[in-house]
Amino acid sequence: MSAVLVEARGISKRYPLVSRRDARLRALAGLLLRRPGGAAHEVLKPLDLEIRRGESTGIVGANGAGKSTLLKLLTGVLTPSTGTLAVHGSVGALLELGAGFHPEYSGRENLRMAAALAGLSPEEIRERMPGIVAFADIGDYLDEPVKHYSSGMVVRLGFALVSALKPDLLITDEVLAVGDESFQKKCIAWMERYLGDGGTLLLVSHGMYHVQKLCSRALWLHQGRVEASGDAFTVTQAYLAWHERQGRAAAQSAATEGAAAEYRIAGWRVDGEAGTGHVLVDGADRALDIEVELVGADDRPPVLLVGLAQAAGLPVYGISSEMAGVVPERLAPGRYRHALSLDLAALLPGEYLLRLHPMDPEGLRLFGTTEVQVMVRGATREMGTVRLAHRWRT
């Protein structure tokens, strides 16, 4: 039993570009003569990775970052273009839907093949089959071709197989999200037992919650390169922060597009301060003074929609001047000013987004979004987003 399960040094993956007709022939000749070359697309830049027994690792990254390629290299489906890869111990993979199941063959036949691939002898396969069948719990479908399965059944079968093989390293991606509630519970229970018994998990997930909960380490891939690696919490935080920056950049460009729109925000102030995009609110002072100057193409008073959302985007509250029946102050022809005071006293400490949307006078069409980050500071042990009025009866 080696302590290091996976040892990768400088592994990379290049895909040859084979859109031209003669490229395949050239590639064939090049490979036979051991002459590297030809145009290639590098989807994974050389990287080092070490996974120790019991040290579950999460891989995070945007789409196309090379996560799946890395997993395929580790499972041995792909051969690295450069570098060395040593895997000590058995590897089980639960990837995509129907990973490795042949659609034409029955579930039972597919199980037998997978078990043979894992190195089980025919007797061992026969012994473990009832356990697998019971775990999968798909009834008579077991002897039907896999192509007739629902996606949930395929996942059940795959998970049942992995649970019987108990690999040293379990590689999985988002598949667990597919099964139904009761099966998910079964999977999670099994996963906890597996990890408790010293199993090691390599998880690719877009859910940071899962990575933080199940993994001690994490690797962030960005455009085929390792952006960060190390402690799971630190890496996922950095990844989330990057995502937020991306989102804000997108929102800003959307806001500039709004400049050409019929109604737009010409300027805004929060607590008397103009356009920094960032407001800090301390526990004592919890009302925001919001002033927004709107420009309308015609000389009609535009509507202002004000919303407050959690940093992750979940709305907390929203109201428009049209709902409130408020008419803005006219500063000049086509220029109007909305002003309101937003009481934040009910908000619990955390990060929020204040969103300002100009709307047409009818309050029907939305013209762009301006976001202001609102940081509410404070110390409390209460949980959630808002403080609901309550009293304890004793």
Place this chain on the structure above:
Amino acid sequence: MPQQRLGVLAELLRRDLKHRYLGTFSGGLWALLQPLLQLAIYGYVFGTIFRARLPEAEFGELGFITFLAIGLWPWTAFAEALNRASTAIVDNAGLLGKVALPRPLLVVAPVLAGFLLHLAGFVAVLLVLLGLGWLEPRWSLLWLPPLFVLLAGFSLGLAWLFAAVSVFVRDFTHVLAQALVLLFFLTPVLYPRSLIPAGLQGLADANPMALFVALFRQAALGVGDAGPAQVVAALALTAASLALGLFVFRRLAPHFEDFL
């Protein structure tokens, strides 16, 4: 892990055999029926319509059907193995992209399955011919199984080669199917080698399948001049085919995924 490979091969073999006859009404019977039908039609067309007669000096009283059967079975096994194996990798593209499995076995399975089925058919036909008295029993008949194994090895080497190449050059499969039909007529299966014009016999002997057919006929019918030299040549051809096939396959296998 030789045990693991054996288990995987057994599963692949089982799949191959099952898939061949999955959904067919006659099931495994077709394996015997198809070459029998082919034999009957060839026998009818060439024996009855074209009145093909074997040179008496060489073959004596031997009937055309018996002569044909001895050459036809090895050829069918060979051609079918190559045709099926050349698509073995491309057909399993979905599996290759998701599971790490010993790739040479994907080619071994169809070749082995085909040869096993045709060996069974061959034995059945030989027994029928013996029972009808169309084929004389002789000790050299015992050479047939080892010859079959040798031919299987020769075919496997080529199958590896073609399976790997057809990943890169997709039209190769179609070219191969056509080429095998042509090669069938160029190989002395429907006619004895002695009917080939003397000037072309040297060229015809360059065809490895001519060598194998000659060995089969020598063993089963006691005709021809195949001897130890031909056996050595067949052994050398098989070794060369296996070595070349495995070499090319191993070199190309890590890159299959990039071209599938």
